[in-house]
Amino acid sequence: MKFVKMQGAGNDYVYVDCFKEKVKNPSEIAIKVSDRHFGVGSDGLILICPSDIADVKMDMYNADGSRGLMCGNGARCVAKYAYDHGYVKSENFTMETCAGIKYIKVEPKNGKAEYINVNMGKAVITSEFPEKILINGEEKEFIGVDIGNPHAVYYVDSLEKLHNMDLNRVGEYYEKHERFPQKVNSEFIYIKDRKNIYMRVWERGSGETLACGTGACASAFATIKKGDCDTSVRVHLLGGDLDISLENDEIYMRGKAEYVFTGEINF
Known part of the structure; x- marks a missing residue:
């Protein structure tokens, strides 16, 4: 082949x-x-x-x-x-x-x-805004987003905390939580300012990857809907940057x- x-x-x-x-x-x-x-x-x-x-x-x-x-x-x-x-x-x-x-x-x-x-295309919020669940005994808040596949977006309050997350240890707890019977892609976001957010991702079926396009779109959409960033935002991933914008409810990457x-x- x-x-x-x-x-x-x-x-x-x-x-x-x-x-x-x-x-x-x-x-x-x-x-x-x-x-x-x-x-x-x-x-x-x-x-x-x-x-x-x-x-x-x-x-x-x-x-x-x-x-x-x-x-x-x-x-x-x-x-x-x-x-x-x-x-x-x-x-x-x-x-x-x-x-x-x-x-x-x-x-x-x-x-x-x-x-x-x-x-x-269009994304849909699929959770309460936000929704709380227990992950490995700890309460976490997420925003659920469907953009053709399911995502759960979590926020952290510092870039250091984002970088120090041990996703190899905890990623499967997020992916396979009972709240998500079909499993879920999990994004972890730090908001730097209204035009820049940082992201790590644990993808269902693949584990942590250097980037996820649908995850970047879901995270940008959730952050825009929260009112915490502009309708055009750069998502900084481990493997590079993606520019995401929301125009007339359509998401562009x-x-x-x-x-x-x-x-x-x-x-």
Whole structure:
């Protein structure tokens, strides 16, 4: 199987061009290629596919083999690949995902996609504002957000506390809490000012990742609705920055996507 590894803000996936390749048992393959010791090493597997209802289709699987509904960083990488390889013919095109059709705008440089803008659609608050739950015996407050997949946004009061969180120890308590029967993506946010927030994320099915596009959108949306930031905000993640804006209740995400390497693997 030929593949390309790509990353958006450090959120890395193995991508397969299914215009040319056929992938059987993608859940099993996702587990194998994601292993950072015995596989390629990634946050999951994403298939770049033809679509009957859009210009291109994204089919994603988390590192544990579970199917993902949406991945913002993955969508940017799929958009870059499709544009750079001529599968789409315009700087504006559509992408089919399990969370619906997404609208893409590419900002090219020297004939290749440099920045990619994704209209992520509308988000919905899914909790009380805020809601309190017990995590490992400690009371925590979160704001629930659905943006095609479920998120719980938690706030910390200093950048030091954010950096010092031991997510490897406590992340699964958040992900698998009984409040979230389908599990949940958990974002931890420090608000620096009205234009900048800092974020770490524990993704369901993958653990802590360097970035999460839908998580950045959910966190920005929750913070805007709290009245604590402007309608355009930069989200600083471990792997890089994303610009998120809210316009007419639609969430827009802008950032880069980059190739890491190509390869071929046998199963």
